[in-house]
Amino acid sequence: MMRDITITLAVNGESITQTVPPRLHLADFVRERLGLTGTHLGCEHGVCGACTLRLDGAIVRGCLVLAVQADGGSVETIEGVTDSGEIADLQAAFHQRNALQCGFCTPAMLLTAQDLLRRGGVPDRAAIREHLSGNYCRCTGYQAIVEAVEATARARAQAAP
């Protein structure tokens, strides 16, 4: 087995240095090493999207990125994005419309939706569905999720100057 490697990265703005086995993926790293269990594992082969987090500003599948690949990078998880208040309006819209049931898909769904919303404008429902199509939800009919994202986009567009 390959030897452990020391990495330094920012996680939710905090500098972390840890020694990790090269095979440890980023989702396991944040879950097991840092206790950030809002990043979930639904398949560990890159399909379900439950492990979505942000690496250097872009959403990635935490199960497909090795922790060592994040060395020197900046990682944001649902916990960080919640604490910063960046998606408070989106979370409120999910709550109002009951856009989650078991909630297992939800942190990743929020990060993926925010990735679309950050591009600005008001995407139509088909575009929202398309963007969310890498994130499985097995409980809802997706409709409430689409509505919550659409409503947030509208509200943000209105609030923007």
Add this chain to the structure above:
Amino acid sequence: MSSPLDAPSSLVGRPLPRPNLARLMQGRAQYVSDLVLPRMLHLAFLRSPHAHARIGAIDLAAARAMPGVAAVFTGADLAAVVTPWVGVLSHLKGLKSAPQYPLAVERACWQGEAVAAVAARSRAEAEDALDHIGITYEPLPPVADMETALDPATPVIHPALGDNLAFERRFTAGDPDAAFAAADAVVTADFRFARHTGVTLEPRAIVADWNRAEQRLTVHQGHQAPHMMQDVYARHLGLDLAQVRVVCHDVGGSFGLKVHAYPDEMATVAIARLLGRPVRFVADRLESFTTDIHARDHRVTARIGIMRDGRITGFEIDDLTGIGPYSVYPRTSAVEANQVVNLVGGPYAVADYRARTRVVFQTKTPMCQYRAVGHPIATSITEGLVDLAAARIGMDPVSVRRRNLIRDDAYPCDSATGMKFERLSHHAALDKLLVMMDYDRLRAEQARLRAAGVQRGIGIASFIEITNPGPAFYGVGGARISAQDGATLRLDPGGFVTCQTGVTEQGQGTEAIIAQIVATALGVPVARVRVMLGDTDVTPYGGGTWASRGAGIGGEAAWRAGRALRDNVLAVAGSILQAPPEGLDIADGVIVDAADRRARLPLDELARLVYFRPDTLPGGMQPELVATRHYLPRDYPFAFTNGVQASWLELDPQTGFVRLLRHWVVEDCGRVINPLLLDEQIRGGVVQGLGAALFEHCRYDAEGQMLTASMADYLVPMAGEVPEIDIGHVVSPTAESALGAKGAGEAGTAGAAAAVANAVNDALRPFGAVITEIPITPETVLRALGRV
């Protein structure tokens, strides 16, 4: 007096958002797969690569020497501490199965069956050690195909059982032979329903902890029925019930998949007992696909007789289903087939019916109850036949349904199979559906587009759903699964109410609706009610949440407890205020005069006096600010509900692709407690039915190897493939309970695939092609069109 449920202040019926969602949205949930306990070990299982094999010598020495490994176990090791189980129930007459163990003993009977277990410091180290277990298998002939499972040439999987027939049921009502002989037309079809599975987004997860000092087992599990599992663990580990606590935290999806006793979970508990340390097992997705229960997998030959005027004369089915090598414990794997027999033809006033079902063993992943057990099969057969018959006599499918659906004023009545219907609303639901979808306009649009070469189809499916099951489901057959449920309420000194309930939460919103019911029963703001569930140490004894029983049974218990606590509170208030309790009421957390609504005493002040200054209460008064009530429906074995769905889709005859354009559901679950939660739950159920209709398939090769055991190969619906889904309601409350609620968790799944299949056939009609199998893949369509 009209029910407080109908008062303007009632919270029941309001679209209130669920409490406590922030935890789930902020990444602060507590799923079992998140749980870490001190000294916890992780399990990985060595699983049989063969569908059927004799297990030879097992050499554990090298695995035991691997870094981080605490212990390695074989089937024989665990059989010594866990008694085997057999998944049979006495009311399913003739059902047989073989003893099952936590890890296979001597023989593995499906690809994925666990044969050895490693407990290690981390899951990764446990998996590393698996590679060092020396094991030899002697492959045995697989029994993959259910169609040949009963052939004399096919090996018998469990020789002690004599054959591969697990269960058979025959049923006849009326005179089907005469009914078919008298029919103007008889239409026969061969229906096939693929095996599929639940795919909860969080896989099965369990952390078991045997505390030697306390002699007590605590099991944290993603499960729907904690009291049932408490009984299973106690029984098979030789413990007293009181020594076992089962806790269900947040559960990442269940759908009936997490209501069974799985061998690898029994192994986890046994290993925790042996090691005296917390032990965790979280299935990875590959394990989920080969070890979570599968469902459906039916082949049904069916026929319908019809008169030229549209009257249906009779139904007949011959069902065959393969359930894997064992009937699953403790609910058994014969229930789905039994339901199919019970439910076919259910929406219609047709007295003549014959059915046979045969349930056979095979060497594939075990099958058992998954959301809407049997309903999608029965609905697809019934509604598929009705549409084929309508086409045969040249009648509109809606007209045939109107002609035959049980009249809305015919209740109470029985179905041909003896199912008791208290009150259904097929016609009202159909009327509402046609308005919602604008049926006539849609038909016109279809004709216009067809002329332009665009093939669109409309499919309709009426259905019935079994909810609120009484002991007839499991208890009478000897299963120790509670049919009744309870709720305990306590008013605390701050005027807040805690509610402990025996029903459980997996995201449906159980906690929310129980809080709404309690708040309404008692007269307090919903934010003052805190609901506790999913812990055998804490909640009243109950069945948990399955078969759409949470609202109708758990909700009614909560209602009754709320009314009982209200009586207790008003007795104390009457004594303090020197007023007759009947003249008082509770509104918004304050005792008021019932007549003029004048505020008399806030609940927190009442509670303060009761708890801290009982010396000031009038003499002899002993307040009881706790109330418990239990509930079991008694008049009917089940509360049947009904509904109807419609699908509008476009089919491309060149590529075979089907695009879903819109879907409608009208359902009648009695009183609606929270339409916001209900509608999205129905949509979720529809989407699982759409998955079955178009995508989901556990494919196997002839050797019994599963070919679609990853998420890349097994397709589930994504946001982009799912249409907008409109929901409407007709409300026929059950008179059996004050609340009047029936269940709704399975309505969406019950009829979605049937509606889609009928719509596909509607689109195919100009080509003279008919499809009677699901999933309907592009290949299925092209085959039906003779293009491949």
